[in-house]
Amino acid sequence: xxxxAQSPRYKIIEKRQSVAFWCNPISGHATLYWxxxxxxxxxxxxxQFQNNGVVDDSxxxxxxxxxxxxxxxxxxxxxxxAKLEDSAVYLCASSPPSLxxxxxxxxxxxxxxxxxL
Amino acid sequence: xxxxxxxxxxxxxxxxxxLTVKCTYSVSGNPYLFWYVQYPNRGLxxxxxxxxxxxxxxxSYGFEAExxxxxxxxxxxxxxxxxxxxxxxxxxxxxxxxGNMLTFGGGTRLMVKP
Numbered sequence: 042x043x044x045x046a047q048s049p050r051y052k053i054i055e056k057r058q059s060v061a062f063w064c065n066p067i068s069g070h071a072t073l074y075w076x077x078x079x080x081x082x083x084x085x086x087x088x089q090f091q092n093n094g095v096v097d098d099s100x101x102x103x104x105x106x107x108x109x110x111x112x113x114x115x116x117x118x119x120x121x122x123a124k125l126e127d128s129a130v131y132l133c134a135s136s137p138p139s140l141x142x143x144x145x146x147x148x149x150x151x152x153x154x155x156x157x158l
Numbered sequence: 159x160x161x162x163x164x165x166x167x168x169x170x171x172x173x174x175x176x177l178t179v180k181c182t183y184s185v186s187g188n189p190y191l192f193w194y195v196q197y198p199n200r201g202l203x204x205x206x207x208x209x210x211x212x213x214x215x216x217x218s219y220g221f222e223a224e225x226x227x228x229x230x231x232x233x234x235x236x237x238x239x240x241x242x243x244x245x246x247x248x249x250x251x252x253x254x255x256x257g258n259m260l261t262f263g264g265g266t267r268l269m270v271k272p
Contacts, residue, residue: 045201072258083162083248083262084202097259132201144190144209144252147260149201 043067045150047133053156059121062153065114066135072096074147075108075118076132084132090116120155128157160185160253162263170269171239179234179247179266187255191232193223196246196265205247208232209254219243239270 046065054060066073071092076084087106088098093113101108105124110116120127134147161184171177183189190209194202206217213225223234232249249263 074260081264083250083264085262086259089258099259134202144207144254146192146204146207148204149194151199151201 045133045135045148047131047150047153049153050151051154051156053158054123055158056125057122059119060123060155061117061119062131062133062155064116064118064133064150066116066133067137067148069137070135070148071113071138072136073110073116074134074136075116076134078130078132078152080129087118123155123157125157128155130154160251160259160261162249162251162261164247164249164263164266166266167264168267168269170271173241173270173272174238177236177239177243177268177270179249179268181232181234181249181263182230183232183249183251184230185251185253187253189230189232190252190254191223191225192250192252192260193217193221193232193234194248194250194262196248202248205234239268241270241272244268244270 048063073090075087078084087101088108089096090110108118130152132152133150136145136147163182192207193205196202206215208215208225216222221236246265248265250260252260
């Protein structure tokens with residue numbers, strides 16, 4: 042089966058510019074996640090969607106970050122305006138629906154490496 | 159709040175020797191524990207998980223992990239390391255009693271030398 046797709050793979054922008062990342066999850070996966078991975082650290086969850094609804098966005102800097110999953114399939118993460126500290130790899134992940142009592146792992150895309158100058 | 163600690167930034171081991179990558183966690187409820195591996199310029203790949211049941215969990219590529227509730231640990235192990243195992247390894251925890259958020263440790267770089 043095809044994996045999680047992300048684009049672009051690399052992006053370089055100047056501070057105060059805007060940028061958008063796109064993610065297409067594995068077909069049939071209801072849950073979609075966006076993570077930020079700063080160099081030398083583990084991924085940090087930014088937002089989690091269940092179909093087209095937001096489950097958890099408690100760690101999303103809402104003054105500059107936004108995300109949507111309008112049709113419950115692919116998703117876009119936007120940063121406006123970008124700051125130097127936003128330089129990181131942005132990972133998208135998805136997981137299938139869980140059976141009763143089950144806990145599924147997440148499947149990750151290759152990520153988008155953002156450099157803010 | 160939930161947290162994960164990976165106390166070693168890097169682990170060095172010779173090919174053919176056993177390896178251990180350490181992980182300790184903190185959650186309020188029942189822990190769901192995961193190990194992922196990350197190769198250069200690639201996303202994280204799932205290795206194994208502990209949800210309930212047998213404390214010894216077997217996963218992909220010959221890896222296994224042992225859940226120890228009293229020590230709040232979930233160390234990753236492999237009996238015989240391969241050079242191709244060299245990568246970045248992440249432990250993650252989810253509180254089974256509170257939401258779906260997965261919290262990752264800072265990662266441990268495994269270097270297997272021929």
